[in-house]
Amino acid sequence: MSTLRVAVIGAKGRIGSEAVRAVEAADDLELVAALDRDDRLDALTDAGVQVAVDLTHPDAVMSNLEYVVGQGIHAVVGTTGWTPERLAALEGWLAAVPGTGALVAPNFSIGAVLTMRFAQQAARWFESVEVIELHHDNKADAPSGTATRTAQLIAAARHQAGRAPQQDPTTHGLQGARGADVDGVPVHSVRLRGLLAHQEVLFGGTGETLTVRHDSLHHSSFMPGILLAVRTVPTVPGLTYGLEHYLAGTDGTEGI
């Protein structure tokens, strides 16, 4: 059986080290490069890498991807900090190397992908919605990539349903008390030692609330999604945003 030659960039980090172990344990994948800060990216070409997994830092990911995609290496990206401008830049680099694919996944865990989907479905039925994300105390970015994407999806679903933007009644208070505004959806970020990655989406209507909650309790929760992405990305040229696009059909159904 021929194996896919894989690299992990950010290999010494919390999720990167788990990804190294997951790739090494997969019979159909071969870990041929494990890079971290200060390692040279040309090691990827020297090692004949076919798929590179970036799990680094919002400050590092764009220069990494410019090199990776420029070399025609497929990219699986879990690193956060994505903006429309960054996605457009990545799309431009991919267009210059036809046949090369990149997946940017705000979250690789199935539960988080489902949370986003359920939140999208619920969004049009409730007047109020707020997102609370809770993470470990070393996280560099806030709000989390997952919470940002969740709020964007909720806002788009509300807009599509013709729902008016939420009105914030606050006239007195401290700056920041109502969280960050992501497309009109308040997003609150908690950073606490002992946590890993958690999210609640709170919906409110007349006399009722609905809470959709997801908890990643260990970095192993992200591994099935990363391995699926590594195996799929060579078959999907161009930019894909969100693991849900790779899940369709994997269990014989239409996907989520």
Ligand SMILES: NC(=O)C1=CN([C@@H]2O[C@H](COP(=O)(O)OP(=O)(O)OC[C@H]3O[C@@H](n4cnc5c(N)ncnc54)[C@H](OP(=O)(O)O)[C@@H]3O)[C@@H](O)[C@H]2O)C=CC1
């Ligand atoms: N999409 C998803 O499902 C998930 C995404 N993430 C995201 O992944 C990213 C990493 O998270 P986490 O593992 O917790 O962070 P860590 O800080 O634990 O790991 C990042 C690693 O990348 C290294 N690094 C920094 N810059 C570079 C560079 N230019 N080249 C190579 N390596 C570099 C860091 O080195 P140093 O320590 O020296 O800075 C560190 O070893 C974050 O953006 C996080 O949000 C995390 C979990 C799940």
Ligand SMILES: O=C(O)C1=N[C@H](C(=O)O)C[C@H](O)C1
């Ligand atoms: O930094 C993390 O830990 C995580 N980052 C991603 C995010 O910002 O959404 C995914 C998950 O929440 C873990």
